[in-house]
Amino acid sequence: MTGRTRGRLVSRALRVIVVTALLLWVLLPFYFLLLVALTSKADSLATPPRWIPAMDFGSFEKIFDSLFSSAPASSPSDLIIPGIQNSAVVAFFVALLNIVIGSMGGYAFARFRFPGSRVVPGLLLGTQLVPVFALVVPFYVILRSVNLTDSNAGIVIAHLSFTVPFSVWMMRSFFKGIPIEVDRAAMIDGCTRWQVFYRVVLPLARPGLISVGLFSFMVSWNDFLFALVLNSRTDAMLIQPAISGLYNVREQSFGIMAAGTLLAALPTMLLALISQRFLVRGLTSGVGKV
């Protein structure tokens, strides 16, 4: 009996240690960023470094300055706010198109039988294994030949290539979770096939739509390779290339580098926190059934 209680104590202590380690592991890097982002330039160069933030918002102010001046960008920090704006537009369209195309395709593969309806879903999931690298050279050559490398429209198109197949797969598993009797009842009530989809089933699949939208928004927002290669205009630069330039001028201000990093990460962090139930369910729905 004492052996048993001792075992329980040991396992409890072990759990406390592991959970503490986990929290430190996850949160410390964020703390280090916040620490230097909220430290004045002079203090950020102190050795040993400060361990408590000085609550100096100078770095953030510097970044937001570009909002109020019409002068062309003169340093990498001026590109952050425009980058956030440009990325928001691109990611919004990518998410919207994924919701539309993904829900239609997902519904088709969940409900109807037509040539290819059995084989294609597996292939769609398989496309996730294609490294995006294999696509960047052809996209570059093609978009350049139609003069789309100076706008972000080409990037929206490129982002669709690796988000849509997964969105279709995710939506398919959400629709499969809705009983087919719902469709049948609506048909008997006189709905056309489109009305069944649009008025009846789609509202029931809202969690799926949210997952697909969020997931594709985050993928688009976080993409660096296409954003770097497919757009040559500085004033249309997206957020990831914009903050990547901060590293080259880090010696001038670690604070701005950290503040820019946090600002660039904030939207996806918030989305992930708010919606984590949807995200995890949606993503595992895809992965669990390889």
Add this chain to the structure above:
Amino acid sequence: MTAAVRSPRAARGAARRGDARFGMGMAAPALLVTVALLAYPLVYSFWVSLHDQTLGSRGRAEWVGLDNYRSVLTDPIFMPSLGRTVLFAAAVIAGTLLLGTVFALALNQEFRGRSVVRGVLILPWSLSQITLALTFGWIFNSTFGPLNGALKQAGVIDDYVAWFASGQVALTVMAVAFVWSLVPFATLLILGALQTVPEDLHKAARIDGAGPVRRFFFVTLPWIRDTVLVVAVLALINAFLAFALIYVLTGGGPGTETTLLSWWGYTTAFRDLDLGRGAAIFYLMTLAMVVLAALTALCIRGRSRKGRHE
């Protein structure tokens, strides 16, 4: 037997045809995107890799057959970067699986605040590779970074470590960053699998006298093995794409000491502007990915056919 008097069977057949047509219509946009934006570029990429296409030769590409592949495979950079990529991927996979499993085991128990911990877990996963690079670039900054500062204050080191001065250490730092960003997702997936392990199995093993360690290896691990494999493939894919981290932190250097295949492909295509060779490198990587993933899928399917899961 006019068309107006349709038998129920004929009516059902017509409905089914209508269903099929509607289904195809609904699937059309998705298929169009997949074919036009994914399949076609993949094929086109192969076409580019068979040509001598540089940025100067705008539009005009000269057929060179497999020359690009030959020159890539015999390039003195190839073997070392392949070796580094394999080692890097192995380190990322091992770290991710190990920490992910340990954290998942801890989270699989009931305790106060568990949902908060699970909530926080998703944060690193939501970051881009660039933010990841900047974060770890700061932590491991050799002069002002917090890690050197903390280690020195704790008396672990006497002099600051120049983390990015040697290729091996720099690659290790990047692997740590990757593991950091992948562990949360791995934890959530493995946790999901752990929650399906039947309690009876553990009870039976306990009655047979198996301790916690043996129960893990002989009961839990076999049960979650498929999920572990999936996590390994996800980690592998990510490790293969380590390009952005290298772009920010080392630029492949010092020398070519941190040049992984992805970085080599990028510089070949977009710095040396040799699109044909770049496409060849990326194509070889794609092939390797597909083969590895197919092997994993076969592995999973082979086992589930043997009857445990189905």
